[in-house]
Amino acid sequence: MPLDDNFQLDSKIPSGPLAEKWDQHKFDIKLVNPANKRKYEIIVIGTGLAGASASASLAELGYNVRAFCFQDSARRAHSIAAQGGINAAKNYQNDGDSVYRLFYDTVKGGDYRSREANVYRLSQVSVNIIDQAVAQGVPFAREYGGLLSNRSFGGAQVSRTFYAKGQTGQQLLLGAYSALSRQVAAGKVTLHTREEMLDVVIVDGKACGVVTRNLISGEIKSYSAHAVVLASGGYGNVFYLSTNAMGSNVTAAWKAHRKGALFANPCFTQIHPTCIPVSGHYQSKLTLMSESLRNDGRVWVPKDIAVSEKLRKKEMRPRDVAEADRDYYLERKYPSFGNLVPRDVASRNAKDVCDEGRGVGKTGLAVFLDFSDAINRDGRDVIEAKYGNLFDMYKQITGENPYETPMMIYPAVHYTMGGLWVDYNLMTTVPGLYALGECNFSDHGANRLGASALMQGLADGYFVIPYTIGDYLARQPYKKVSADHQAFKEAEKGVKDSIDQLLNMKGERSVDDFHRELGKIMWDYCGMSRTAEGLTKARQMVKDLKVEFEKNLKVIGSADELNQTLEKALRVKDFFELAELMIVDAFERNESCGGHFREEYQTPDGEALRDDENYRYVAAWEYLGEGKDEKLHKEDLDFEYVKLTQRSYK
Amino acid sequence: MKFTLKIWRQAGANQSGELKTYEIDNISSDMSFLEMLDVLNENLVQKGEDPVHFDHDCREGICGMCSLYINGRAHGPQRAITTCQLHMRSFNDGDTIVIEPWRAKAFPVVKDLVVDRSAFDRIIQAGGFVSVDTGGVPDANLIPIPKDTASEAMDAATCIGCGACVATCKNASAMLFVSAKVSQLAMLPQGQVERYSRVEKMVAQMDEEGFGSCTNTYACEAECPKEISVTNIARMNAEYLKSKFTSSDSFAGKS
Amino acid sequence: MATVVNIFSHTIGRKLIMALTGGFLIIFLIGHLAGNLVLFVEDSQLAFNEYTKFMTTNPFVKVLSYLTYISIILHVIYAIVLGRMNTQARPVRYSYNKPAQSSTWNARSMTLLGLIVLVFLIIHLKSFWFELKFGAVPMMEGTDLKDLHTVVIAAFSQWWYVIIYVLAMAGLAYHLDHGFQSAFQTLGLNHKAYTPVIKSIGRIFAIAVPALFALIPVYVYLTQNNIL
Missing domain, CATH: 1.10.1060.10 (Alpha-helical ferredoxin)
Incomplete structure (x- = not known):
């Protein structure tokens, strides 16, 4: 159902001074009496950092929670793969950090396309996350005195990043998973693994349940609840190759979008600068090397194209390139931040030097990340202690030893800042439907800073949703809509029909084949840099490919068994629709900001050129029906505290 | 590279299974083991056969979803890696590779190489x-x-x-x-x-x-x-x- | 108390029994070997028979011997109980398996090795212990001592009997090499610094003790048949 003509996005940002908004809001919103919490049921989709922490925290409060994940265990959600760390404004290092500084850095890092109030709250609760994780037994790195250790992380000039080797995401997720497991044992959370949400059900304008498919038996089932929380992650896999897990998908968020939740800033995707370069056509995913490597590694390419060519043909070894012939381009262009410039800047510069023909590696799409200076300075032992597991991983994948020859890296899609539009309470435009973590758009603006994703996922799950959902539930009757309601039947039928359609197509091409082609279009035209012309072309290409996808797809097997190709086909189908919206959004945003770089809009020295006058808003798109153009709604962003400046990392 | 694969195929939890033999060619030594299986599955889909089901997700050795007993060893012949981190350069051209699911009473087979x-x-x-x-x-x-x-x-x-x-x-x-x-x-x-x-x-x-x-x-x-x-x-x-x-x-x- | 008792219904508790009984039997082996070494002494008849008498009559030794019997029986029973559980834990076996890449043969073959030792034990007990208790072992001339020495020497003069002993001791050696350090692990005693030492001591023990046990019949055979 389309929204009213006079519909206005209401971000529900509390009034009052920035630092007091959240406390005041917590006081102002309605509470659910402890004895009444057990009368409410909440569905949570996803068991990553946001989903697991939300499920556990809500269950601890007394709500009945039903949690779903498509993996075989809640512990395998893709948050587990985050390597580097988690930011928190603890100022344990006495280096001048504060809630305000983290807030400021995040807003600036996001290139002024995020909401001040949300980001400030994120910075405030960041300190609680660390306390919570430590209390759960998360083994963060420590100093000899027994206190927590910190490091500085991409783009930050203070050491505020907490870490657990190169497996911080894993440890934080296992902490949240353990809290979740405790609630499963207590009977407060019913956990459904290998069960994927395929639609959200709305009755009387409120989200009241979901339809899922059991991935083992193929059974389509309805679950009703008083509220639905989506914590289903990002959509980087629209690019086919990304650092996301193979199963990461947009389906839950996209179904919500189709049912009326606005989708915000879909074109804001983050390209991570330090990934292992592509090695061939068969490549199924890209592996990220933690950005912490940039603390000690120096990025360079040869100054001369001829030298690069020799390196590509292996006629020369990287070690043999004389110091004078190397271009440490990040240090040269950004003397004060050097190799630690934000991700978007580092990525774009890598692309630029490769476009100039100075790239290295088999494909010429790689730059060096060199540790020889660090090893000479600190000794191999120190470097090994810091990055040993990353070096091993690199060696395992590429067959080269980074202690002896420089690593090669290239940017890859890593994170999506865009997502479901949510208000200050993390509620989408559909009442009772919430979005947390990467699947919402809220806190990172146009670019996410390193070590902030874990922070946001856990902030949303542990410390925001437990409060804000009460405000909605307190107004809801105890009796929930029955799962036998006509709306569920219709949703189930819709799901079954789309499955049948895919299975009955009997075309020629495999899902992967389509997905690969879609990803290539997106990477080429809607990736690291975009042009109006390219986007126009890409939109048509996606449309054409989608038409073919709907006629010529080949899915083997049946609907009532474990069928991984069917699962994939259902996900790719949604990626097609999303891809088009991303292109439209990128086309519409006639400026460059953060992860969105439009070649037409750059400063004379090639930096992103924002247009605050005309584009200082959140683009929230409304779905109007199959084949119809989506409608743009704008949420203007007001900056009361942070002064908008051209980002400069020089 | 070229390989003969012997893969455990089992349609469902309560069905019996067997090792089936597949030939596969044009495999790059830079491929991961799972990418090799992806290629096999693409071939099977083209032929209209049910692809081999196996668990996998992050493909960077941290989610713990991939499994596979490869040539008599859990996660294959290399030490300290998961199957998704195993690369075909660890095998010799022409090798026969036997792939079975984890075997344990507590880990019943769900389908093919997928266990619970x-x-x-x-x-x-x-x-x-x-x-x-x-x-x-x-x-x-x-x-x-x-x-x-x-x-x-x-x-x-x-x-x-x-x-x-x-x-x-x-x-x-x-x-x-x-x-x-x-x-x-x-x-x-x-x-x-x-x-x-x-x-x-x-x-x-x-x-x-x-x-x-x-x-x-x-x-x-x-x-x-x-x-x-x-x-x-x-x-x-x-x-x-x-x-x-x-x-x-x-x-x-x-x- | 209930849970302390139910310890034996859980794996770790059952393994504790294996470790404790195994550990006790290791100590027993030392004592037994010390006595047997008498056979190396020239003209050992009297010394050995006196030792035999001491072993069968001393009350303290009696207690120890009952402990030994109990240990053997429990070790065997729990080996069977755990072994069954372990077999049931994998109803469908791998059609292709290369366990040698990740563990040693003897660690995987403790049941087989234990069985070898058990069969040996039965033969051993039948030949000497049973004869001494219930059979017709003659008295040593001029003493009130049963002449087990003569029975032993007679037995060890047969080549096939010696071979059984040597093979059984080889089995015991492999069993001990794993069992010695394994008992410490089961008892929860694993330490970066000490475990390698324990493993080395275990290996030395596992080689030395069975070797000495095996040397006795070989020595007797060679001397009795005038080869040495």
């Missing part, structure tokens, strides 16, 4: 946590933890729950998995309060799931992609015995 490892989740649910609610916890730096202790706890906590330890153990024992979690929390101050009840509950659940017992062959440690040490098993044994013989709960018959 929910037993691990139930063990964690039995006690693999610190019972703290969200909020109301002390400042993170209030309790100092010696660096070595933290780092040893981290080494135990690095377990990805893939089940290779069970798969490779001649007794299909889950001791390494269970002990990793017990150890992590037993070493940290935060885990002390529930230290003894935790180990008892987790061990009881482990037994209930039908895993075998440990005969200290240490195959688990050798095959663990995260190189979790069997020292953790000894520590769990000690924790368990301490609990049985010294903890007051145990004598009172409470746990």
Whole structure:
């Protein structure tokens, strides 16, 4: 159902001074009496950092929670793969950090396309996350005195990043998973693994349940609840190759979008600068090397194209390139931040030097990340202690030893800042439907800073949703809509029909084949840099490919068994629709900001050129029906505290 | 490169299975093992055959979802990696590769190479946590933890729950998995309060799931992609015995 | 108390029994070997028979011997109980398995090795212990001592009997090499610094003790048949 003509996005940002908004809001919103919490049921989709922490925290409060994940265990959600760390404004290092500084850095890092109030709250609760994780037994790195250790992380000039080797995401997720497991044992959370949400059900304008498919038996089932929380992650896999897990998908968020939740800033995707370069056509995913490597590694390419060519043909070894012939381009262009410039800047510069023909590696799409200076300075032992597991991983994948020859890296899609539009309470435009973590758009603006994703996922799950959902539930009757309601039947039928359609197509091409082609279009035209012309072309290409996808797809097997190709086909189908919206959004945003770089809009020295006058808003798109153009709604962003400046990392 | 693959095919949990032979060609040595299976599956789909089902997700060795018993070894021939991190350069052109699912009573086959490892989740649910609610916890730096202790706890906590330890153990024992979690929390101050009840509950659940017992062959440690040490098993044994013989709960018959 | 008792219904408790009984039997082996070494002494008849008498009559030794019997029986029973559980834990076996890459043969073959030792034990007990208790072992001339020495020497003069002994001791050696350090692990005693030492001591023990046990019949055979 389309929204009213006079519909206005209401971000529900509390009034009052920035630092007091959240406390005041917590006081102002309605509470659910402890004895009444057990009368409410909440569905949570996803068991990553946001989903697991939300499920556990809500269950601890007394709500009945039903949690779903498509993996075989809640512990395998893709948050587990985050390597580097988690930011928190603890100022344990006495280096001048504060809630305000983290807030400021995040807003600036996001290139002024995020909401001040949300980001400030994120910075405030960041300190609680660390306390919570430590209390759960998360083994963060420590100093000899027994206190927590910190490091500085991409783009930050203070050491505020907490870490657990190169497996911080894993440890934080296992902490949240353990809290979740405790609630499963207590009977407060019913956990459904290998069960994927395929639609959200709305009755009387409120989200009241979901339809899922059991991935083992193929059974389509309805679950009703008083509220639905989506914590289903990002959509980087629209690019086919990304650092996301193979199963990461947009389906839950996209179904919500189709049912009326606005989708915000879909074109804001983050390209991570330090990934292992592509090695061939068969490549199924890209592996990220933690950005912490940039603390000690120096990025360079040869100054001369001829030298690069020799390196590509292996006629020369990287070690043999004389110091004078190397271009440490990040240090040269950004003397004060050097190799630690934000991700978007580092990525774009890598692309630029490769476009100039100075790239290295088999494909010429790689730059060096060199540790020889660090090893000479600190000794191999120190470097090994810091990055040993990353070096091993690199060696395992590429067959080269980074202690002896420089690593090669290239940017890859890593994170999506865009997502479901949510208000200050993390509620989408559909009442009772919430979005947390990467699947919402809220806190990172146009670019996410390193070590902030874990922070946001856990902030949303542990410390925001437990409060804000009460405000909605307190107004809801105890009796929930029955799962036998006509709306569920219709949703189930819709799901079954789309499955049948895919299975009955009997075309020629495999899902992967389509997905690969879609990803290539997106990477080429809607990736690291975009042009109006390219986007126009890409939109048509996606449309054409989608038409073919709907006629010529080949899915083997049946609907009532474990069928991984069917699962994939259902996900790719949604990626097609999303891809088009991303292109439209990128086309519409006639400026460059953060992860969105439009070649037409750059400063004379090639930096992103924002247009605050005309584009200082959140683009929230409304779905109007199959084949119809989506409608743009704008949420203007007001900056009361942070002064908008051209980002400069020089 | 060219390979002969012998892969366990089983249509469903209650059906019988068998090894089927497939020939595959044009494999690059830079491919990961799972990418090689992707290629096989693309070929099978083209031929209209049901692709080989196998679990996988992150493909960077951390989610623990991939499994596979490759040429008689959990996660294949290399040490300290998962199947998704195994590359075809570890094989010789023309090799025959036998691929089977994890075999254990507690890990029933779901389809082809996919097994059900929910037993691990139930063990964690039995006690693999610190019972703290969200909020109301002390400042993170209030309790100092010696660096070595933290780092040893981290080494135990690095377990990805893939089940290779069970798969490779001649007794299909889950001791390494269970002990990793017990150890992590037993070493940290935060885990002390529930230290003894935790180990008892987790061990009881482990037994209930039908895993075998440990005969200290240490195959688990050798095959663990995260190189979790069997020292953790000894520590769990000690924790368990301490609990049985010294903890007051145990004598009172409470746990 | 209930849970302390139910310790034996859980794997770790059952393994504790294996470790404790195994550990006790290791100590027993030392004592037994010390006595047997008398056979190396020239003209050992009297010394050995006196030793035999001491072993069968001393009350303290009696207690120890009953402990030994109990240990053997429990070790066997729990080996069977755990072994069954372990077999059931993997109802479908791998059609292709290469366990040698990750564990040693003897660690995997403790049941087989234990069985070898058990069969040997039965033969051994039948030949000497049973004869001494219930059979017709003659008295040593001029003493009130049963002449087990003569029975032993007679037995060890047969080549096939010696071979059984040597093979059984090889089995025991492999069994001990794993069992010695395994007992420490089961008892929860694993330490970066000490475990390698324990493993080395275990290996030395596992080689030296069975070797000495095996040397006795070989020595007797060679001397009796005038080869040495």
